[in-house]
Amino acid sequence: MSLLQIDNLSQRFxxxxxxxxAFSELSFTLDAGEFLCIIGPSGCGKTTLLRSIAGFLTPSSGQVLLNGQPVRSPGQHCAMIFQTFDQLFPWRTVLGNVSYPLLVQKKAANKRQAKEQAERYLDMVGLRNFSSYYPHQLSGGMKQRVAIARALALQPSLILMDEPFASLDADTRTMLQRELKRLWSESGLTVLFVTHSIIEAIALSTKVLALGAGPPSLRLFEDNPVQGPRGQLKTPSSPGYSEYWSKLNAVVRP
Ligand SMILES: Nc1ncnc2c1ncn2[C@@H]1O[C@H](COP(=O)(O)OP(=O)(O)OP(=O)(O)O)[C@@H](O)[C@H]1O
Ligand SMILES: [Mg+2]
Structure with missing residues (x-):
């Protein structure tokens, strides 16, 4: 059985x-451990699709199945990471931002365990030494790393990321892409990642979903054919890169 099944899903407002x-007649399935990048022009429904999968929206028609069960409301199955830098609790430290949800969602038995788990994930994103900082004392990239650590620590079935690196400078963005790809390959996570960048989609994904104006909204859903070592970003020197870039560019900007 697939981890995620999107079954003739439409979302109207x-x-x-x-x-x-927003999008219509969308169907695809995703196995656990995949890294799906979602691309498409502004307004084609990418954010709405993530919100539907997270259970924030009731589908106008069709359904979202996770492990064969319909998703009807937001729950612990998904963690969502947004583009904005203001998704942390401003009144909690870096450590508190990661450990508090572990207690609330009962993923840790007590405060000491929550602290230990949070520290492990802060270590992974290179922020262990910033545990006592508050969000306003961090750079944009550091805040996104805290958000990633918080999501990973909760160990959800799915991590949904909506243009999480879009507001970052190019160097920080590349550094976080590298970190995310490494964390993904080490943890066996399943990631859905929305981006406007074809370069980012090719670098990160195992599969690509392209949306366009509907109906139907689906333009392309396939394995990323560009070869490269697991856990590392694909680059323009990876075999098959330029052909695939041209293909996706034609799909997204016909
Ligand atoms: N809550 C809402 N109420 C009404 N319309 C909405 C709502 N949310 C989204 N829409 C509409 O649905 C369409 C898709 O929006 P969505 O935010 O999913 O696009 P997107 O692909 O994420 O765009 P972008 O790349 O600019 O972020 C838009 O036309 C938008 O106006
Ligand atoms: Mg969006």
């Missing part, structure tokens, strides 16, 4: 009496 379709 009504605004001031007008119907608007």
């Amino acid at each position: 009504s605004n001031a009496g007008q119907q608007h379709t």
Whole structure:
């Protein structure tokens, strides 16, 4: 059985009496351990799709199945990481931001265990020495690393990332892409990652989903054919890179 099954899913909104379709008739399945990058032009429904999978939205039609069970409300199955830097609790330290949800979600038996688990994940993202800092004392990239550590520590079935590195400078972005790919390969996580960057999608993904104006919204869903060592970013020197870049570019910007 697939970890995630999207079954003829459509999401419509009504605004001031007008119907608007974010995406429609979307079907695909994803196995555990995949790294799916979702691309497509602005407004094609990428964020809405992540929110539907997280259970924040009730589908207009179709369904989202996780391990064969319909997702009906937000729960501990998903952790979501956003583009904005203000997703941390400003009144908690770095350590508190990671350890507190572990206690709330009962992923740690007591405060000491939550602290130990949080420290392990802060170590992974290179922030152990910043445990006592507050979010306003961190750079944008460091805040995103705390958000990643918090999501990883909760060990959800799925990690949903909505353009998490879009507001970062190029060097920090590449560094975090490398870290994320390494963490993914070491942990066996399943990641859904929205990006506007074809370069980022090729670098990170095992599979690519492209959306466009519908119906139907699905433009492409396939394995990333570019070869490279697991856990490392694919680069322009990876075999098959330029052909695949051209293909995705034509799909996203026809
Ligand atoms: N809560 C809402 N109410 C009404 N319309 C909405 C709502 N959320 C999203 N939409 C509409 O759904 C469409 C898809 O929005 P969405 O945010 O999913 O796009 P996106 O692909 O993430 O775009 P971007 O790349 O700019 O982030 C848009 O036309 C948007 O106006
Ligand atoms: Mg979006």
